[in-house]
Amino acid sequence: MTQNTRTLTSANSSTEFIMNTNEPFDIDGPSISPPTTDPTPEPFEVKFASRVERLPPYMFGRINNSLYQKRRDGDDVIDLGMGNPSDPPDPVVVQKLIDAAKDEGNHGYSKSNGIVNLRREVASKYHRKYGVRVDPDAEIISCLGSKEGFSHMCLALMGPGDTAMIPSPYFPVHMYGVILASGNVVALDVADPDKFLSNVAYTCENLTPSPKILIVNYPHNPSSAVIEPSFFVEVVRLAKKYGFLVIHDFAYADVAFDGYQPPSFLSAPGAKDVGVEFTTMSKGYNMAGWRVGFCAGNAEMIRGLGTIKGYYDYGMFQAIQIAAIVALRETEATVEKQSMIYQGRRDVLVRGLRRLGWTVDPPKAGMFVWAKVPEPFCNEMSTMDFAMRLLEEGNVAVSPGSGFGAAGEGFLRMSLVENEHRLRQAVRQIGKCLNQSAATSAS
Numbered sequence: 001m002t003q004n005t006r007t008l009t010s011a012n013s014s015t016e017f018i019m020n021t022n023e024p025f026d027i028d029g030p031s032i033s034p035p036t037t038d039p040t041p042e043p044f045e046v047k048f049a050s051r052v053e054r055l056p057p058y059m060f061g062r063i064n065n066s067l068y069q070k071r072r073d074g075d076d077v078i079d080l081g082m083g084n085p086s087d088p089p090d091p092v093v094v095q096k097l098i099d100a101a102k103d104e105g106n107h108g109y110s111k112s113n114g115i116v117n118l119r120r121e122v123a124s125k126y127h128r129k130y131g132v133r134v135d136p137d138a139e140i141i142s143c144l145g146s147k148e149g150f151s152h153m154c155l156a157l158m159g160p161g162d163t164a165m166i167p168s169p170y171f172p173v174h175m176y177g178v179i180l181a182s183g184n185v186v187a188l189d190v191a192d193p194d195k196f197l198s199n200v201a202y203t204c205e206n207l208t209p210s211p212k213i214l215i216v217n218y219p220h221n222p223s224s225a226v227i228e229p230s231f232f233v234e235v236v237r238l239a240k241k242y243g244f245l246v247i248h249d250f251a252y253a254d255v256a257f258d259g260y261q262p263p264s265f266l267s268a269p270g271a272k273d274v275g276v277e278f279t280t281m282s283k284g285y286n287m288a289g290w291r292v293g294f295c296a297g298n299a300e301m302i303r304g305l306g307t308i309k310g311y312y313d314y315g316m317f318q319a320i321q322i323a324a325i326v327a328l329r330e331t332e333a334t335v336e337k338q339s340m341i342y343q344g345r346r347d348v349l350v351r352g353l354r355r356l357g358w359t360v361d362p363p364k365a366g367m368f369v370w371a372k373v374p375e376p377f378c379n380e381m382s383t384m385d386f387a388m389r390l391l392e393e394g395n396v397a398v399s400p401g402s403g404f405g406a407a408g409e410g411f412l413r414m415s416l417v418e419n420e421h422r423l424r425q426a427v428r429q430i431g432k433c434l435n436q437s438a439a440t441s442a443s
Helices: 061-072 091-101 116-130 146-157 172-180 193-206 229-242 299-312 318-330 332-355 383-394 420-442
Strands: 004-009 016-021 140-143 163-168 184-189 213-216 245-249 275-280 293-297 368-372 411-415
Touching (some): 061 383, 116 140, 116 293, 140 146, 146 172, 146 245, 146 293, 146 299, 163 193, 193 229, 213 229, 293 299, 332 420, 383 411, 383 420
Parallel strands (some): 213 245, 245 275
Antiparallel strands (some): 140 293, 368 411
16 A cells, blocks of 8 residues: 655644655544543653663762761861862963953854864974974864863764773763763773783774774873873874774873873874874863863864864853963963972872871872772771761761772772861871771770
């Protein structure tokens, strides 16, 4: 039987209703009488997309809720949980923002890839600091923070059946940015760089289809693991051998200690052939709430990210971009000073925890101390329960390692955003809390 297709246009609009039927349709036929009573209503249900259903419960929700309640009750909680910079940007940057915001010409929509002078300033920093030449027109794009850029890059590159290799323990967006793009994840232990590279090769040789993307993050969040430039040389070699793309999250490029200089992925020969690197002004420049990030590297990957962003946003406020130019151009000394501030805080926290008997390695870069939960607590309770005890009984908030995947179990991440006085106080409160717990257990 031939299928009939009918198009009806409503009398008062241009809306078209498409009907597929195998029976003749008589528009002049008698109407159907409406029911005299409404059916019993069913409970209304909102069904999320499958990509949302794949997300687990938010691991830090329990801690955040308790932290909020304690502060509402008047408790002075020292928050070492989130890596949210507490220091202000350089005053010259704030003043430039004020001046630019007063210019009426800066209040319209901005191009989603960033104004050209900002992209040129990013290219200048890459050449000045890393000896890398990057084309500001084709190989750099600005993002609303590196987290937004990374998530949209996943949307540009990944789909059902695609797999990404990520470091483990993982920063949540490295896992769930892939999942929200309908991709699959293989998590590889990040602690030993050589073992990590060996696992990359093994995965590529034994997984079918072969992974499409390798995500790396050095200095690493949460563990603060670092690498030397030769690591990225091998990453490029493996990428060309096995045909995967590389995304490097370089969020902590500007926060390093004891003379260590975090290497840029793009400084490895051939890196722009296979991947990109995300940087941000949130950390070293203390501009977290400004949401200024960049992606640099492979022109085709940049173009794909630009395509996605063109549908999702109109770019950041132009006054912020102008202020960011001044930050990149004029505040290198301030960024270096901020690293020294974080180094001093690191030393205070590491020394204090060691005095309590904790096993802690001082990080060479980043904003966090990755500390092993001490005996006997590591054998008596989960990392989440230990973190909750520190919060509820010691008024110190930390991030449980389990929030970064199974490989983080047994560790805590402590941020360096509080000043040295507050960090010393945090150590005292942790020690008092654990001593009370030990006394209670003994009795």
